[in-house]
Amino acid sequence: MSGSVQNWPFVVLAASVVFIIISITRFKLHPFLALVMAAIFAGGLSRIHPLSTAVDGVVVIGTMGDVLRLTLEGFGKTAAGIAISIGLASIIGFCLMESGAADRVVRRFLKIFGEKNAGIALLVSTYILSIPIFFDTMFMLMAPLAKALYVRTGKNYLLYVLCVCCGGVITHSLTVPHPGPIAMVDNLKMDVGFSIIGGIVAGILPAVAGYFIACMLNKRVHVPLRETPGTSLADLEGIIDKKDSELPGLFASLVPVILPILLITFSSVLKVADGSGATWVASIKDIREGIDFLGDKNIALFIGAFFSIALLAKSKGYDRVKIAALLGPPLETAGIIILITSAGGAFGSMIMNAGGGDENDDACGFQRRAEQRGDLH
Numbered sequence: 453m454s455g456s457v458q459n460w461p462f463v464v465l466a467a468s469v470v471f472i473i474i475s476i477t478r479f480k481l482h483p484f485l486a487l488v489m490a491a492i493f494a495g496g497l498s499r500i501h502p503l504s505t506a507v508d509g510v511v512v513i514g515t516m517g518d519v520l521r522l523t524l525e526g527f528g529k530t531a532a533g534i535a536i537s538i539g540l541a542s543i544i545g546f547c548l549m550e551s552g553a554a555d556r557v558v559r560r561f562l563k564i565f566g567e568k569n570a571g572i573a574l575l576v577s578t579y580i581l582s583i584p585i586f587f588d589t590m591f592m593l594m595a596p597l598a599k600a601l602y603v604r605t606g607k608n609y610l611l612y613v614l615c616v617c618c619g620g621v622i623t624h625s626l627t628v629p630h631p632g633p634i635a636m637v638d639n640l641k642m643d644v645g646f647s648i649i650g651g652i653v654a655g656i657l658p659a660v661a662g663y664f665i666a667c668m669l670n671k672r673v674h675v676p677l678r679e680t681p682g683t684s685l686a687d688l689e690g691i692i693d694k695k696d697s698e699l700p701g702l703f704a705s706l707v708p709v710i711l712p713i714l715l716i717t718f719s720s721v722l723k724v725a726d727g728s729g730a731t732w733v734a735s736i737k738d739i740r741e742g743i744d745f746l747g748d749k750n751i752a753l754f755i756g757a758f759f760s761i762a763l764l765a766k767s768k769g770y771d772r773v774k775i776a777a778l779l780g781p782p783l784e785t786a787g788i789i790i791l792i793t794s795a796g797g798a799f800g801s802m803i804m805n806a807g808g809g810d811e812n813d814d815a816c817g818f819q820r821r822a823e824q825r826g827d828l829h
Contacts, residue, residue: 530797645720719747
């Protein structure tokens with residue numbers, strides 16, 4: 453009995469993961485629906501184990517109503533922590549792409565590293581630009597630039613594409629405000645500023661490794677350039693021939709990305725310095741509340757979004773009606789990401805309540821509950 457009780461959380465976890473995989477791959481269910489159903493499925497499997505509580509020494513068996521309640525609570529808690537940030541990041545990414553700001557940043561790094569090291573330029577620029585831009589958007593933005601570089605140089609097409617993928621995937625996986633990192637930061641109550649810096653620094657080593665692997669694959673595998681719908685060779689030549697005067701300035705292009713990071717990081721530094729007893733923090737106590745407000749991740753990203761919208765309006769000459777219409781699609785994309793991530797939070801919450809997140813020394817919390825019921829002797 454002891455073994456079955458102790459192993460039950462892992463059975464629930466394994467069965468739920470298999471349920472998700474089959475639902476998405478075999479039955480083509482949308483990930484949002486699959487994750488919500490998996491959360492309810494995990495709660496149903498857990499039955500009295502995670503949902504049992506002792507009231508005056510009597511075990512109360514949880515109901516499916518409790519399962520639904522915990523699912524909704526997990527969903528809502530995750531959404532509360534990530535929804536605004538993801539929506540604002542989506543706006544920033546779209547505006548950088550539409551205004552030509554991202555193209556400006558890439559061109560600057562190409563001038564710094566030279567055409568010979570165009571792969572490094574693409575990797576570094578993607579690494580920086582993808583901090584507020586989701587990977588799918590980043591790839592759709594940078595892939596034409598990688599193709600255009602190949603048209604110009606006539607070589608290293610695979611290297612250019614892999615460098616774009618490497619820079620985008622690493623930042624997407626490690627830094628706020630991307631869905632996974634921001635959900636982790638919110639759940640673990642981590643400092644947002646230091647998590648951003650930590651994610652950027654932690655990604656340097658895999659980025660370097662990814663570059664060398666991309667170089668190795670580029671030498672061994674030949675991938676020809678093919679025309680794709682929406683990106684003809686004429687379009688690629690247009691990207692190459694586009695004049696710098698048609699693009700926003702470098703400083704204006706970087707402000708929507710760098711400013712939120714600086715605001716969040718400065719607020720975090722103040723908190724750490726205040727906690728360590730630094731005397732200089734007391735000298736700015738009159739403006740401390742304002743700094744903390746501006747350093748909140750949602751407010752900082754809102755400021756970045758405001759600058760990105762202003763940049764788009766100025767560079768393209770769009771009025772407010774046009775801007776409002778253009779922001780619909782990126783917000784729709786953000787909505788899907790929020791739903792899927794929040795559903796993942798609901799699933800994770802249910803697994804935690806099933807005992808999968810408790811301490812291992814008491815078999816994920818089930819040994820304690822079993823002893824209360826008298827199952828273990």
